[in-house]
Amino acid sequence: MVSVEEVHKVYQLGEPVPVLNGVSVALPRGSYTAIMGPSGSGKSTLLNLIGCLDRPSAGSVRIDGIDVSTLDDADRTTIRRDKVGFVFQQFNLMPKLTATQNVALPLVFKGVPRDRRRSRANELLGRMDMADRGDHRPNELSGGQRQRVAIARALANDPVLLLADEPTGSLDSETGARIMDVFETLHEAGNTIVLVTHERPIAEHAERIVHLLDGELERIEEPADAPPDEDGRETETDYRWTS
Numbered sequence: 001m002v003s004v005e006e007v008h009k010v011y012q013l014g015e016p017v018p019v020l021n022g023v024s025v026a027l028p029r030g031s032y033t034a035i036m037g038p039s040g041s042g043k044s045t046l047l048n049l050i051g052c053l054d055r056p057s058a059g060s061v062r063i064d065g066i067d068v069s070t071l072d073d074a075d076r077t078t079i080r081r082d083k084v085g086f087v088f089q090q091f092n093l094m095p096k097l098t099a100t101q102n103v104a105l106p107l108v109f110k111g112v113p114r115d116r117r118r119s120r121a122n123e124l125l126g127r128m129d130m131a132d133r134g135d136h137r138p139n140e141l142s143g144g145q146r147q148r149v150a151i152a153r154a155l156a157n158d159p160v161l162l163l164a165d166e167p168t169g170s171l172d173s174e175t176g177a178r179i180m181d182v183f184e185t186l187h188e189a190g191n192t193i194v195l196v197t198h199e200r201p202i203a204e205h206a207e208r209i210v211h212l213l214d215g216e217l218e219r220i221e222e223p224a225d226a227p228p229d230e231d232g233r234e235t236e237t238d239y240r241w242t243s
């Protein structure tokens, strides 16, 4: 589904700020991956590159075989709209739109008729236990409620690739667990999921955990008990991309 190949990212902010230094990882179709690492290690940057929100300084990001880093903005937007659902760390809701309108927004861009947009948005808000908050604007919602609107919006276009940056960061543990159930259902339906989190129990919902450290891939871990190999050592599948 996605392969990240020797990706470097340097932000130009007066002084160049190197953030990713040659990260390679493959995200097979249907896989469920968590990304962990200290604050500033490049997790959101990597997610933004995978989600076509930014371009690598070097290396490539392929989605279904297409190197999206070389596409023009219009083609990247099309891929994003057709395939990707993105839950932003800061939610990025439109302040003037209601919760229902925010969730329906990706469907406006896809040309879905108003009635279908509204019913889909209400269905998703219901799944997030937010059915009674559809008419609220973001500043009339709590942090956790905004987060749930952001997740509902990310699911609106039925994305084959769901990218979520700290999706449970503002949620109590019970609501967080419910969100993880929704993600598990999406995983079982064959969607590809990448989840950034600081919380180990959340990361353990995934099939494997990619650990970033100072912009480099430190290691890839499979939290579910890996079967021991013949020498009794735990085996780790190597998901790093090689040509």
Ligand code: ATP
Pocket: 011, 012, 013, 017, 019, 037, 038, 039, 040, 041, 042, 043, 044, 045, 046, 089
């Ligand atoms: P956190 O856990 O705090 O969310 P993170 O691992 O997601 O951290 P990133 O947001 O990817 O970290 O940022 C990695 C580094 O890149 C940080 O040092 C940050 O200051 C820098 N950075 C991020 N975005 C930009 C930008 N637009 N311009 C310049 N530097 C940036």
Ligand code: MG
Pocket: 043, 044, 045, 089, 165
């Ligand atoms: Mg981040």
